[in-house]
Amino acid sequence: MGGQNVIIRGRQDGDVADVSYGVLGVGPTEELAIQRGIFFAASIQGSGVAQGENLDLRISVPAGVFPQLSLGLSVTQATVAALYEGTTFTAPGTEQIPINLNRASANLADVEIFTAPTVDALGQRVVSQLIPSNQGGRAPGGWGNTKTKIILRESTEYLMRLTNAAATAAELGIEAYWYETDFEAQQLVAG
Numbered sequence: 756m757g758g759q760n761v762i763i764r765g766r767q768d769g770d771v772a773d774v775s776y777g778v779l780g781v782g783p784t785e786e787l788a789i790q791r792g793i794f795f796a797a798s799i800q801g802s803g804v805a806q807g808e809n810l811d812l813r814i815s816v817p818a819g820v821f822p823q824l825s826l827g828l829s830v831t832q833a834t835v836a837a838l839y840e841g842t843t844f845t846a847p848g849t850e851q852i853p854i855n856l857n858r859a860s861a862n863l864a865d866v867e868i869f870t871a872p873t874v875d876a877l878g879q880r881v882v883s884q885l886i887p888s889n890q891g892g893r894a895p896g897g898w899g900n901t902k903t904k905i906i907l908r909e910s911t912e913y914l915m916r917l918t919n920a921a922a923t924a925a926e927l928g929i930e931a932y933w934y935e936t937d938f939e940a941q942q943l944v945a946g
Contacts, residue, residue: 806919812916
């Protein structure tokens with residue numbers, strides 16, 4: 756059974772049993788993805804983003820790849836965060852090379868990441884949230900995440916957009932973390 760994962764129903768956070776080395780060990784799928792060199796990260800920060808202006812991250816998913824995405828967002832002012840699917844672009848933006856979180860692995864991401872693309876049409880909003888500033892009487896600023904993993908579609912363009920909703924300029928940041936699975940692995944997850 757080398758190189759296979761067994762999905763254990765009823766476990767938390769997508770735990771799987773790794774039987775690739777003949778030993779049954781249970782752990783979060785992120786740890787296994789890091790060990791296998793298929794877990795990647797990319798980030799973008801924007802300084803002095805004016806009211807109503809955006810910080811955009813384009814996520815381009817090729818055929819045969821099903822990334823499982825988590826997002827971390829940081830802001831200094833009230834901000835609207837949204838992930839769009841099927842976005843079209845008139846200019847791709849600046850390519851950013853994703854970082855493999857297994858620093859000993861030579862694997863490269865199949866997913867392509869671009870900063871500051873020119874958006875033609877947003878597409879369908881998948882998730883969105885308002886990240887308020889001055890939460891609970893603390894200093895201005897906030898942090899949010901999707902609180903869930905999102906399995907992205909193959910051959911699809913995505914846009915992660917932060918829009919400054921405050922009257923003053925803001926510092927904004929997007930952190931994208933994902934691991935890449937192929938169709939066979941996706942079928943196991945979809946089970």
